[in-house]
Amino acid sequence: MSTTQPQPMIQIKNLYKIFGPKDKSFLQAVKDGESKDDLLARTGHTLGLKDINLDVYPGEIFVIMGLSGSGKSTLIRHFNRLIDPSEGEIIVDGSDVMKLSDKELREFRRHKMSMVFQRFGLLPHKTVIDNVAYGLQIQGMEKAKRLDTAKSWIKPLV
């Protein structure tokens, strides 16, 4: 009896990110083993990610851990294309994020890929409940329904 393997929801393949205007021209040096410190000293470019590969499956809780500056935020910003890679592929639910048009990317960010920012994530001119409901507002959900949903999310558990 054969069982079908679940497909990954997020796939990252051979992802590299070098920060700086000539990022692509220093890829080979990084692949040849030049260190982050040496690359910075020689070129003024910062190595953010080096050959990252991962698969995240539906329903999986996937934790990315590492020292400060090791590239966690940089990696996660590639998932919704807040950052473009220097090289590599980002596949979400079967689509290559780098091939989405502007319109498709907006839809993708509204409905498929969310992120909670590390800092400055709140809108100070909005109330707490409007902050909680903000994602639903962006999705176009009408006010009463989104406020109800937002309230249910922050309802105390006890």
Ligand SMILES: Nc1ncnc2c1ncn2[C@@H]1O[C@H](COP(=O)(O)OP(=O)(O)OP(=O)(O)O)[C@@H](O)[C@H]1O
């Ligand atoms: N826009 C940028 N321009 C230049 N270098 C950057 C940029 N963003 C991040 N970096 C550099 O890339 C590396 C990875 O940074 P990143 O913020 O992804 O680390 P992190 O693991 O999220 O750290 P922390 O735990 O402090 O949040 C660091 O050396 C950082 O200085």
Ligand SMILES: [Mg+2]
């Ligand atoms: Mg971070």
